[in-house]
Amino acid sequence: MNRSRALVGIGAVTVTALALAGCSAGGDAEPADLDTIEIMAPYLVTNAPEEGNEIETAVEDVVGVDLDITWVPNSSYGDKVNITLAGDDLPHVMVIQGKDPGFVRNAEAGAFWDLTDYLGDYENLATTFPEVQKASSVNGKVYGVYRARDVMREAVIIRKDWLANLGLDLPETTEDLQAIAKAFTEDDPDGNGQDDTYGIIVPKWPGTIGTNSPWDAMETWYGAGNRWTERDGELTPNFTTDEWLDAVQYERGLVEDGVVNADFATFDSANWNEPFLNGKGGIIIDVHSRAGVLINLFKESDPENFDQYVDVAGNLTGPDGELHALPTTGYSGFLAIPKAKVRTEAELRAVLEVLNDLNSAEAGPILNNGIEGVTYELEGDLAVAIDDAPQALKDTVLSYSQLGMNVTGFQGYLPKQASDYEQEMYDKRKEIEATDTESAEFDPSAPYVSPTYVSKGAQLDTIVADARIQYIAGQIDLDALKAAVELWRTSGGDDIITEINELASADS
Structure with missing residues (x-):
């Protein structure tokens, strides 16, 4: 089907105003039309979703544009990302699975839009977990809408x-x-x-x-x-x-x-x-x-x-x-927007509108649960899976869940458990999560990428980790453990501490 997210009329005034407000150069951003959004994403099941499937159609009805998704096997996804970034045919949106050195280099070189000052303009992209968004950033700059995972596990x-x-x-x-x-x-x-x-x-x-x-x-x-x-x-x-x-x-x-x-x-x-x-x-x-x-x-x-x-x-x-x-890091990669494809702020705003709709209460159950009456039924606010739903459709739901962001909280229906005891334990788990999240100790260094750590981190990490196990096992004494920490410091650790603090200071 052919849809067009035409930013005209009242919508054009609103989006243009937002674009002007967010444009550091202060230039005039013309409204952009977007009738198709191209996305690259991994799939973790045996087969990629078929084109024109029920989930795709249902999501398109919500977001108002056609989805042209390139599905890549998860096992080769990292290589595909690198090949795509080196070429000239990029999608509007790419699922990025983590802050590996290649992504960091590309982001800091300007390959992706810095979304730090944009996401707050969108109801469904303005996260309710700022600590997680901060952790997903690169030295304080947000280069993607993170894909939320349980903060407390x-x-x-x-x-x-x-x-x-x-x-x-x-x-x-x-x-x-x-x-x-x-x-x-x-x-x-x-x-x-x-x-x-x-x-x-x-x-x-x-x-x-x-x-x-x-x-x-x-x-x-x-x-x-x-x-x-x-x-x-x-x-x-x-x-x-x-x-x-x-x-x-x-x-x-x-x-x-x-x-x-x-x-x-x-x-x-x-x-x-x-x-x-x-x-x-x-x-x-x-x-x-x-x-x-x-x-x-x-x-x-x-x-x-x-x-x-x-x-x-x-x-x-x-x-x-x-x-x-x-806590966990609270996220598993993010959805990033390449500048080579999305060249203007007006185009960026149009893509963000789609992602905002993709993270809505209307789209969330489709991405996370599928089609009501086909893959699940509702009992109260809980989803009961339909066991005899076609396996291909179940797999398709799992694939589309890779596009879920849930940055304002989970947008699907929680699953109904098979017995009273299992439901009791699941509810208890959710209560523990909520209580413990209030006392979460987030890693304050998570946003920052130390050059020394990038080059030496793999070797340095083992120094104290190995000594910890040796000490716990009674193989070395406390002085030897302290000596391992000092060795970490003199082998490059102090440089990492300095770099992390300089990055944090620049970001404050």
Whole structure:
């Protein structure tokens, strides 16, 4: 179908006024017509959506223009982005999956529109999570509309039956966690008379410090910040703080007390669920979605009693009596607008109008849930998936969800759970998210790109990360751990601190 977003009449006056207000050069921006918007996006399923599908048609009805989407397999998407940016046939909008060095170079060279001063003019693009938008920026400049993800996912997942057997409550503090882990190790929580259980299950973590490992969570709870923190007006890595040293001593104590699996430095994270399912370990510190996975596994193995095994707590209060909650970055890439395709401010405004409509309450359920009566039914405010909907259409919905921004909150319908217990746990998860988000410790360094970190970061990251594991395992002492932090500093870390603070100062 042929639609035209013609910015004429009253609409032309409004958009022109906005364009003039946002134009730093103060020039006259003529209204732009836009009848088709070209988008490049990844798909994560087997096949790309077919042209003219039901989801595309429904979205076009909302946004008022035709969508010409180039779908690229996720496995080769990064290469496709680089090839596209090097060519002369760019779309109006590109999904950018992260702030990799290539994107940063292109953005700072002027390849994408700086949207910092524009997004606030659009009701559905003016984010309600400014910390996340800031984190998605490049040195304080916003080069895309971020794709929101859950800000708060951290949870303490715990064997509900073991708590009941020992008459214990869910933990609220790091002290509670230590006490419960000790009880799970020493007090026969499964009642089999054997000394065959332990408290916290920790795997070998594939990332370094600040990648939301169980250790990172505990260090944030102790008040060390999230990857970086602010001390005396200066941004600094969390591992340079006294609170971090206190936290790793706490972690070492857990290992020394035998309440963590002895093979935590080598235990494959692919098997993380197994000790919990098999009644060997009783606590997992990870994202709350893992609780849902565990519930489903217990549902398969014990359908009559599956509601007796899993409970969750949120982030824990630290020894200072405060809640320091560990968030995610809150986003997964963003939708960026190349200047080579969108050449004028008037054209930019027209594209932003489409993205504003794409992030509306009308478009959101289409992108996130599909077509009512075809892929889902509503029960109250909850979506119930229609199981016999065509698989191709279900896959198409998953693909179009890649275009969802949700910067003012989730725009679709939340899913209705299969049982009362599962609904109770899902609702509890949402309550924990809301409460913990109020105490989120965002990484203050996230917007800033240090040149030294770009060139040396991969090597520097391992210095303290390796020493942390060695210290927790009892292989080195505290002086050796401090020496590793000093080695990080002298090997380029101090340069990173200086550069990050200079960028933050320039952005303030």
